[in-house]
Amino acid sequence: DRPTTVAEPPPLSEGGNGGNGGNGGGNGDQGGSVRGRAGYRGAALLRTIPAHVKVKSGEGGAPVKVVANYFRLNTPKDVLIYDYHVDFEPNVEARVMRKAMLFGAAKEAFGNVMVFDGMSNIKSTNLLPAVETEYFAKRRTDDADIKITVRRAGEIAWGAQEMMRMYNTQMRRNLQLLKWNLIGRHYFHPDIKHKIPEHRLEILQGVMTAINEHAGGVLMVCDTVHKVIRSDTCLETLQQILKRDRGSFQDNARKELAGSIVLTPHNNRTYRVDDIAFDKNPTHTFERKGAPISLKDYYKQQYNITIRDERQPLLVGLPSAREERSGQSGPILLIPEICNMTGLSETLKNDFNIRRQMTQKTQTDPTTRVKNLHQFMGTIAGNESIKQEMAQWGLSFDATPIEFNARRLDCEKILMQGETAQTGATFIQKSGDFSKEIRNKGMFAGIRVSDWTIIATARDRQTVDEFANTLNRVCRPLGVNLNRPTVVALDNDRTSTFVEACKAVPANTQIVCLVLPNNNKERYDAVKKIFCLDHPMASQVVVKKTVDNKQRLMSVCTKVGIQMACKLGAEAWALDIPPKDLMVVGFDVHRDSSQRGKALGGFVCSTNATLTKWYSRVSFHDNREELSGNLTTNFSNGLKRYYELNKKLPQRLVIYRDGVSEGELEYVFNYEVKQIEDAIKKIGDAAAAIKLSFIVVTKRINTRFMLKLGERQFDNPWPGTIIDTTVTRPERYDFYLISQSVRQGTVAPTMFNIIKDDTNWKPHHHQQLAYKLTHLYYNWIGTIRVPAPCQYAHKLAYLTGTSLHREPNPKLSDSLFYL
Numbered sequence: 001d002r003p004t005t006v007a008e009p010p011p012l013s014e015g016g017n018g019g020n021g022g023n024g025g026g027n028g029d030q031g032g033s034v035r036g037r038a039g040y041r042g043a044a045l046l047r048t049i050p051a052h053v054k055v056k057s058g059e060g061g062a063p064v065k066v067v068a069n070y071f072r073l074n075t076p077k078d079v080l081i082y083d084y085h086v087d088f089e090p091n092v093e094a095r096v097m098r099k100a101m102l103f104g105a106a107k108e109a110f111g112n113v114m115v116f117d118g119m120s121n122i123k124s125t126n127l128l129p130a131v132e133t134e135y136f137a138k139r140r141t142d143d144a145d146i147k148i149t150v151r152r153a154g155e156i157a158w159g160a161q162e163m164m165r166m167y168n169t170q171m172r173r174n175l176q177l178l179k180w181n182l183i184g185r186h187y188f189h190p191d192i193k194h195k196i197p198e199h200r201l202e203i204l205q206g207v208m209t210a211i212n213e214h215a216g217g218v219l220m221v222c223d224t225v226h227k228v229i230r231s232d233t234c235l236e237t238l239q240q241i242l243k244r245d246r247g248s249f250q251d252n253a254r255k256e257l258a259g260s261i262v263l264t265p266h267n268n269r270t271y272r273v274d275d276i277a278f279d280k281n282p283t284h285t286f287e288r289k290g291a292p293i294s295l296k297d298y299y300k301q302q303y304n305i306t307i308r309d310e311r312q313p314l315l316v317g318l319p320s321a322r323e324e325r326s327g328q329s330g331p332i333l334l335i336p337e338i339c340n341m342t343g344l345s346e347t348l349k350n351d352f353n354i355r356r357q358m359t360q361k362t363q364t365d366p367t368t369r370v371k372n373l374h375q376f377m378g379t380i381a382g383n384e385s386i387k388q389e390m391a392q393w394g395l396s397f398d399a400t401p402i403e404f405n406a407r408r409l410d411c412e413k414i415l416m417q418g419e420t421a422q423t424g425a426t427f428i429q430k431s432g433d434f435s436k437e438i439r440n441k442g443m444f445a446g447i448r449v450s451d452w453t454i455i456a457t458a459r460d461r462q463t464v465d466e467f468a469n470t471l472n473r474v475c476r477p478l479g480v481n482l483n484r485p486t487v488v489a490l491d492n493d494r495t496s497t498f499v500e501a502c503k504a505v506p507a508n509t510q511i512v513c514l515v516l517p518n519n520n521k522e523r524y525d526a527v528k529k530i531f532c533l534d535h536p537m538a539s540q541v542v543v544k545k546t547v548d549n550k551q552r553l554m555s556v557c558t559k560v561g562i563q564m565a566c567k568l569g570a571e572a573w574a575l576d577i578p579p580k581d582l583m584v585v586g587f588d589v590h591r592d593s594s595q596r597g598k599a600l601g602g603f604v605c606s607t608n609a610t611l612t613k614w615y616s617r618v619s620f621h622d623n624r625e626e627l628s629g630n631l632t633t634n635f636s637n638g639l640k641r642y643y644e645l646n647k648k649l650p651q652r653l654v655i656y657r658d659g660v661s662e663g664e665l666e667y668v669f670n671y672e673v674k675q676i677e678d679a680i681k682k683i684g685d686a687a688a689a690i691k692l693s694f695i696v697v698t699k700r701i702n703t704r705f706m707l708k709l710g711e712r713q714f715d716n717p718w719p720g721t722i723i724d725t726t727v728t729r730p731e732r733y734d735f736y737l738i739s740q741s742v743r744q745g746t747v748a749p750t751m752f753n754i755i756k757d758d759t760n761w762k763p764h765h766h767q768q769l770a771y772k773l774t775h776l777y778y779n780w781i782g783t784i785r786v787p788a789p790c791q792y793a794h795k796l797a798y799l800t801g802t803s804l805h806r807e808p809n810p811k812l813s814d815s816l817f818y819l
Helices: 095-106 163-177 234-244 249-257 295-303 321-325 352-362 366-382 384-393 458-478 495-503 521-534 544-548 553-567 624-646 662-683 763-773 788-804
Strands: 034-036 039-041 062-068 070-074 081-089 114-116 121-124 132-138 145-156 181-183 186-196 201-214 217-233 261-264 269-277 285-288 291-294 314-317 332-334 340-342 403-408 447-449 452-457 480-482 486-490 511-516 538-543 582-591 599-606 614-621 652-657 691-698 705-708 721-723 734-738 750-757
Touching (some): 081 095, 095 132, 095 145, 121 163, 163 201, 163 217, 186 217, 186 352, 217 234, 217 352, 217 366, 234 249, 234 340, 269 332, 285 295, 366 384, 366 705, 447 553, 452 458, 458 486, 458 553, 480 553, 486 495, 511 521, 511 544, 521 788, 582 788, 614 788, 662 750, 691 763, 705 721, 721 763
Parallel strands (some): 447 480, 511 538
Antiparallel strands (some): 062 705, 081 121, 081 145, 114 121, 181 186, 186 201, 201 217, 261 269, 261 340, 269 314, 403 721, 599 614, 691 750
């Protein structure tokens, strides 16, 4: 007999199928990899831990008890898993069709105990009698006979790395059994939706899971995720753009929609918009079943959706990397009328009330987060279908999230003018900022500003005078001596008027402060281009509303004064940095908002012993090979500048590399590190003593830690908390650092992955340096989430990518002009 099955129609090559994969853990890549923000596993596991590292956990500090959003997965030890490879002939691209055909044809042969990844891999506890077995199915869309060949590939032990793929596939299946909806990469609860009707917003609540092997065994990270769905369609958004400016409609539409994520409600798929095809509309045709059909007719036949506007252009999406691996190629054409916008528009992002409502509905305090974790696992454990399927495999989850010891590093001392490591004020970590510790003290290294200018409109003159007087008053105790400024009063607030005034500023001016009437981006970009590109000098932009509030004016002027002084070379505060002859580097990447496909890298390195002086460069790139080459070039320039200022090379070099996705880690490990090493070797014998450490810094992770206070009481861990056991990776030299304090929600840790280390430092030396550097960002009087060089590199790349669109003038390289 020839078993047959009925499958869903294949995905439409132009607009019918898309999305970005499964839940956050991922589970279906051909290479056997498991992807997600919490982890990555491949068939060939990438080991980045340096060969000489034997001990990964640090020492010192105070022990604290934490709970993590991880559950232990219990697996059997004495059961064999059989691995099978599947081929479809002729090839079937659609996952849903592959699954339907295979399950209909072969599920009984596997005794209903099988996990199929949707592409080419089956795992089962049942052994088929033949090494190769053929099954047959009929494709419903064209009645084609499909031969399914199942070939035994081998046996896998439960502890094998490849089993991570199966565990994630089963967890994905569990969420399907709960009848949660797959939207984009994550599953969302069908009944939990938060509505903000006045702005036509709906916030969906879902879950992200990823199962990987960790130091504490096989663990599943579990985190709440949210997706903002807007009721307005992409067509309505395009109509609003057209109404605002008909002449620049196409350019403005591309700027606003390119890069955004849209949702097609008829199939719950998400797509990233790459472009807009203004030369196509819903009457555009494609081949289906050997005959042409228009998009309009396809949606009517397939989904009973009537397209009303035949003149609307089409959105162009590109297949994700996952879809390309599954065989999908070419652009995906979408009809704006049936696509909903996701996320917040720029207008809504700048609306304080919206941000407050979003925070209330999406941020969870530690106690509630732990309670939600218990409830979620209770739902999994209480579902009979899930229990039955997992029992067939001998799998089970612990009922409670994991609990273990972390360490809290000692408080740091903030050094101000004339202070040493013995006399500096101790920063109380839990307070979140050290404004109290530096109050009424001079900067570590102050500065005199004898020639500076304020540019503002004439109608704001009174505000400007009060601002200048207050600024002078608060800066004097800080060790920043301001002479009276030259005030340039403008007749109007047109961008061109500000531009002409900026061009007329004398070249010997130390810094220009612009008091702008509002947040108009065109005006801001125009003045920044003048002072960062063609007429290089330090500049400070202040919005009038910010300095109009008399109750907050002293506080605002303190922050503005610190920024202005640091842009001119002052050192606001310092810490005790024990390693001598040390240079630290920060590198981050950003897209150029004005050039599609173009990106840039911001490079920052320290040039003095206290890590309070910085050198910076920016380079544009089209691909990662250019990016790596630019990083090497900028690194060489940074070493040269360090030598010019110190008359010697650094002995230790620590590079903090930000902006690395999980998929890019292998390239960074195999190529970027080697290029940096080669650049050091090219210097010659003088650089032979340099000890290199290369650390990948990752912020976008779903791991969370909650400080345990009592049986059902939890709080955020204090800044300085280190986690380097249990949830770390066996193949990595990694640790988590909580370095900031938050007033709402659960604090997010940062992950550090040391992929190269010649320093011979112990783990706690790396951990302490990373924590110290989170104190040295001069735009915030407190600790931040990443080391200061990473944040400086981000600020530099962001300013260049969103406002300048060209490399800043090299004359500014020794200053923090981008603060």
